[in-house]
Amino acid sequence: MTALQANLKHFYQRPVMWFWYFILAVTIIPVVILPLTSAWDKSFSTYLIASVFLGIIAASIQKEILTKPFSFCLPGYQKTLRRLFFLIGVLANSVLGLTFIRYPGIDLPYTLLVICGACFMGMAFYMLAIWITLLGNNTFAYIGFAPLVVIGLEAIGIEVGDILEHVIITLPLYLIITSLLFCVFIWRYLGKVSLTRRHCDKVMLGILSNATSKRVRLYLQNKALKKQSKSTVTFNNKLYESFLQRMKKYAFFTKRRYVLGYALMLQDKFLHLWSLRFLVTILLVIVSLGYIGTGELRAIDMLFLLPIAFSFNFNLLPYGSILLPGGRKEKYYASVGLAFAMTLLIVVVAVIVEGLSILLAGILPTISLKGQIYSYQPMNIENLLTCLLLMPIGFVFATLLSKNYVSKTITMIALLFVWSFLWRLVVTTYIWMISALILISWAGFLMVLLYHCMRRSLVGQGKS
Amino acid sequence: MINGNPIVQMRNVSKRFGKIQALDKIDLDIKRGEIIGLLGANGAGKSTLLRHIIGLYLADQGQCITFETDAAKLTPKELGRIGYVHQEGELLEWMTTKQLIRYVSAYYENWNHELEEKYIADFDISLKDRVGSLSPGQRQKVAILLAIGFEPELLILDEPASALDPIARSQFLDLLLHIIQDEDRTIIISSHILSDVEKVIDHTMIMRTGKILRDCSFDSLREEFLKVTLTSLNGNLSVELPFENIIDCERSGAQATLTVQNCQQQELETKAKDLNCEIEIRSLYLEEIYRIIVSKCE
Numbered sequence: 001m002t003a004l005q006a007n008l009k010h011f012y013q014r015p016v017m018w019f020w021y022f023i024l025a026v027t028i029i030p031v032v033i034l035p036l037t038s039a040w041d042k043s044f045s046t047y048l049i050a051s052v053f054l055g056i057i058a059a060s061i062q063k064e065i066l067t068k069p070f071s072f073c074l075p076g077y078q079k080t081l082r083r084l085f086f087l088i089g090v091l092a093n094s095v096l097g098l099t100f101i102r103y104p105g106i107d108l109p110y111t112l113l114v115i116c117g118a119c120f121m122g123m124a125f126y127m128l129a130i131w132i133t134l135l136g137n138n139t140f141a142y143i144g145f146a147p148l149v150v151i152g153l154e155a156i157g158i159e160v161g162d163i164l165e166h167v168i169i170t171l172p173l174y175l176i177i178t179s180l181l182f183c184v185f186i187w188r189y190l191g192k193v194s195l196t197r198r199h200c201d202k203v204m205l206g207i208l209s210n211a212t213s214k215r216v217r218l219y220l221q222n223k224a225l226k227k228q229s230k231s232t233v234t235f236n237n238k239l240y241e242s243f244l245q246r247m248k249k250y251a252f253f254t255k256r257r258y259v260l261g262y263a264l265m266l267q268d269k270f271l272h273l274w275s276l277r278f279l280v281t282i283l284l285v286i287v288s289l290g291y292i293g294t295g296e297l298r299a300i301d302m303l304f305l306l307p308i309a310f311s312f313n314f315n316l317l318p319y320g321s322i323l324l325p326g327g328r329k330e331k332y333y334a335s336v337g338l339a340f341a342m343t344l345l346i347v348v349v350a351v352i353v354e355g356l357s358i359l360l361a362g363i364l365p366t367i368s369l370k371g372q373i374y375s376y377q378p379m380n381i382e383n384l385l386t387c388l389l390l391m392p393i394g395f396v397f398a399t400l401l402s403k404n405y406v407s408k409t410i411t412m413i414a415l416l417f418v419w420s421f422l423w424r425l426v427v428t429t430y431i432w433m434i435s436a437l438i439l440i441s442w443a444g445f446l447m448v449l450l451y452h453c454m455r456r457s458l459v460g461q462g463k464s
Numbered sequence: 465m466i467n468g469n470p471i472v473q474m475r476n477v478s479k480r481f482g483k484i485q486a487l488d489k490i491d492l493d494i495k496r497g498e499i500i501g502l503l504g505a506n507g508a509g510k511s512t513l514l515r516h517i518i519g520l521y522l523a524d525q526g527q528c529i530t531f532e533t534d535a536a537k538l539t540p541k542e543l544g545r546i547g548y549v550h551q552e553g554e555l556l557e558w559m560t561t562k563q564l565i566r567y568v569s570a571y572y573e574n575w576n577h578e579l580e581e582k583y584i585a586d587f588d589i590s591l592k593d594r595v596g597s598l599s600p601g602q603r604q605k606v607a608i609l610l611a612i613g614f615e616p617e618l619l620i621l622d623e624p625a626s627a628l629d630p631i632a633r634s635q636f637l638d639l640l641l642h643i644i645q646d647e648d649r650t651i652i653i654s655s656h657i658l659s660d661v662e663k664v665i666d667h668t669m670i671m672r673t674g675k676i677l678r679d680c681s682f683d684s685l686r687e688e689f690l691k692v693t694l695t696s697l698n699g700n701l702s703v704e705l706p707f708e709n710i711i712d713c714e715r716s717g718a719q720a721t722l723t724v725q726n727c728q729q730q731e732l733e734t735k736a737k738d739l740n741c742e743i744e745i746r747s748l749y750l751e752e753i754y755r756i757i758v759s760k761c762e
Binding site for chain 2: 142188244249252253254257261265268320324325455
């Protein structure tokens, strides 16, 4: 088996990849089918988004493989890597470039040149995505800024889509040469040994990772500890001391002492939260999301998804193999206490954010863009009920599926999808029902957790 | 001193993980004061057995009693008498070593601060470093300190020395020898480094595919298997050697080296005399005994 053949196995052997292929298919198929069946539309030039997405997926997989020291030692692996990238890129972009096949007003030879130019531009975008993914740690964050830049440019009258279309149609030859040069640059970059050395044996989480709760925890801890400043260290130390002193106030081997100790053990979950940058980011998100969407479809309400996502990833029974004097009952009480404390904290934070968004609604100006009026809208506090309903369900899945990040994420997406339909029905017709559902959801959580704590193994096989 | 009252009892304990039978109808008694060497290949079920004792795993079938309590219902009081070093070496990575020691010690009434200080000095543990940044050996040292700091009655060591360097391993053995001077303390040590284990244990359990192949005192095991070197005093040895229960035999001219089972030393000496041979008898090393027992079951 050649290194290339071995590498290709990564693309179909892991079940999680099929999830990403589904997303990719949903993105790419319309991009290719629509231009072939319909008249030209300038929105077709967005095929480049599919190229970028494909580049991110291809590079993310390889980045994870590169973290395994084995791949560093494999002879000729690096050459295989770039060959593979180019193979995928050429195949995909040859199809995506066909977007321009029905472009009006140009003859057949020139159409072929335009298609060629479009293919090369797609290839350049694809390679750019690969470059950014391999170079940085926060690919999605960097690339996530692209739509904001596009919105910003369009706000000052620069139509990005029109420019891209114009370049492809009027300057195909220059486009081919420039893209070719860029691809050569990336080809050379991918051949550098420093690339493999850079990623070798790094703890990372990606779309292919076997994201066990322990791995996620270690990854987040490493990240948080690296970013710690003097003030965050002081704050965390104070928090540590305060919990330790409180813990010591209770007698040895009592539930209270154990529960407080348990809470202290989980302080790591908040290590990365206590920074100014985190608070500024939250504020920016509240400000920007308030302008997006209207009526019932307001982006700012999406903030309520965060506590739900958090609950799906909040393992209430971590560090199973560290033996501290706490039996199964104590673990149960500690977990329940933590779940309630977390929910209470989230309610408090939600109320603060709600208050802040109401305050901002009175201060922030209304913006006019391309004839559209954008006014700031505060959060709808009704969504907090969704949090109270879905968080215990999240805690249950976080406990039962603690080993599998992907299963948890898919379950969460499915649950939110179903709830998005039921929500309107419940709110408009059976508002009383929501209180009953919240009670049932919490009762279910308590029962499942009790069963888990008392009747199941507290650590996985061969795991901690 | 071994006390007749078992502190751990397992009766007919079975545990299955999917298709793997991790424990298969295990029966055992661990008595107070025993120093047990739990031996077995990877996947033999050693860690699974240890985790049943502290109630981390629950048996699919059978019962495990620790300190006269069902292992599933161990309370903080019973758990406060057990020290456990686990092979994965999971610790609270985000704390500094000092914070971690203070944190764990806060759970135990009888935490021995003198022992802690001595251990930190002897094992050269850095208190300022984050646990997550420690080398595997340093982590293992911290894990051992956390397990012995409160002088537990039952100390469970699951591969405690695997990450230690030779000097630290030797220090660790000295420490164990010091700990076992307390005659009421029970230690279960699971390790692949059998040369280390045999220096401290007085009881042996050998596991294979979820079953206990042997559960007996180490002395009886050493008496059961002997290595005999025969040197003929008058030329070559006869083709047929009149010994029973020979497990292995290597011959070279006037000399033969035999591994025998269940033979009396006196009887061997008499037969050697009859053959006009010089005889040298020694007990087998634990590693040799382990190989024989496991290979007999294959």
